[in-house]
Amino acid sequence: DAGWGVFLTILHAKAESAGREVIAVDPRNTSRTCPECGHVSKENRPTQETFLCQSCGHTAHADTVGALNVLRAGLARRNAPTA
Ligand SMILES: [Zn+2]
Numbered sequence: 001d002a003g004w005g006v007f008l009t010i011l012h013a014k015a016e017s018a019g020r021e022v023i024a025v026d027p028r029n030t031s032r033t034c035p036e037c038g039h040v041s042k043e044n045r046p047t048q049e050t051f052l053c054q055s056c057g058h059t060a061h062a063d064t065v066g067a068l069n070v071l072r073a074g075l076a077r078r079n080a081p082t083a
Contacts, residue, residue, distance in 0.1 A: 007067055011074060030069035031062050 033040045039055035051065040
């Protein structure tokens with residue numbers, strides 16, 4: 001998927017330019033997580049293109065959901081306190 005490649009390239013470039021480790025997030029896992037309620041299930045992906053949460057009914061394009069979750073996971077890791 002061209003969109004994913006571009007997004008991850010930008011994410012990696014930002015991480016490297018900030019002198020940080022590349023933020024590695026599995027896009028297959030993030031694309032199964034509901035950005036609204038956090039429910040994780042492969043059933044949330046009735047088709048390759050569609051996200052439909054089995055818990056709260058939130059629906060969106062699967063790429064949008066994946067991008068949101070990758071961004072959120074990356075920000076959470078950046079904001080986490082480091083030892
Ligand atoms: Zn949900």
